[in-house]
Amino acid sequence: xxxxxxxxxxxxxxxxxxxxxxxxxxxxxxxxxxxxxxxxxxxxxxxxxxxxxxxxxxxxxxxxxxxxxxxxxxxxxxxxxxxxxxxxxxxxxxxxxxxxxxxxxxxxxxxxxxxxxxxxxxxxxxxxxxxxxxx
Numbered sequence: 001x002x003x004x005x006x007x008x009x010x011x012x013x014x015x016x017x018x019x020x021x022x023x024x025x026x027x028x029x030x031x032x033x034x035x036x037x038x039x040x041x042x043x044x045x046x047x048x049x050x051x052x053x054x055x056x057x058x059x060x061x062x063x064x065x066x067x068x069x070x071x072x073x074x075x076x077x078x079x080x081x082x083x084x085x086x087x088x089x090x091x092x093x094x095x096x097x098x099x100x101x102x103x104x105x106x107x108x109x110x111x112x113x114x115x116x117x118x119x120x121x122x123x124x125x126x127x128x129x130x131x132x133x134x135x
Contacts, residue, residue: 001089006082006112006130007045007052011068011075015044015057022046022053034109041065043109054080054109078116080128086113089129093117105131 012018015033023030023046031045031052040063044055056077058066068077083089086105093100101116108114111133119126 001083001092002081003084004082005051006080006128006132007054008076009054009056009078009080009128011056011065011072011077013057013069013074015042015055018055018057019044019046022055028053031110035059036107036109038107039063039065045110078126078128080114080130083129083131086115086129086131089131090115093121093129098122 010018019030022028026048028046028048031047033042033044035042037059040058040060042057042059044057046053046055056065058069060066065077090100090103090105094103098121099118100121101118102114105113105115108128108130113131115129117127117129
């Protein structure tokens with residue numbers, strides 16, 4: 001079902017303040033910034049090998065990322081695994097007894113379709129299933 005780690009999501013207070021570390025200090029190629037209005041977040045993608053780092057900045061105080069930052073501070077928010085067929089992956093997760101936050105895919109950054117597995121089903125780690133636009 002899983003093909004690789006698509007990205008690791010990291011919650012940050014400011015993209016501008018955070019991008020420089022990954023781009024300049026770690027020499028990761030910067031892939032751009034995108035706002036996802038329905039999730040109240042701006043994301044910056046940086047490449048590392050075949051995977052990416054996704055920096056997440058809230059665009060509203062009531063966004064899930066703002067709430068995460070308020071509770072936990074900056075840091076790793078989720079791990080996203082790439083799948084070929086998001087609907088089949090969701091069905092397999094539900095059949096295995098996993099609790100899903102998203103039982104239907106939604107739109108993610110950079111043309112992806114995503115669904116989150118509830119952390120109570122994945123040992124406390126927010127897990128994202130991600131179907132890339134080239135899948």
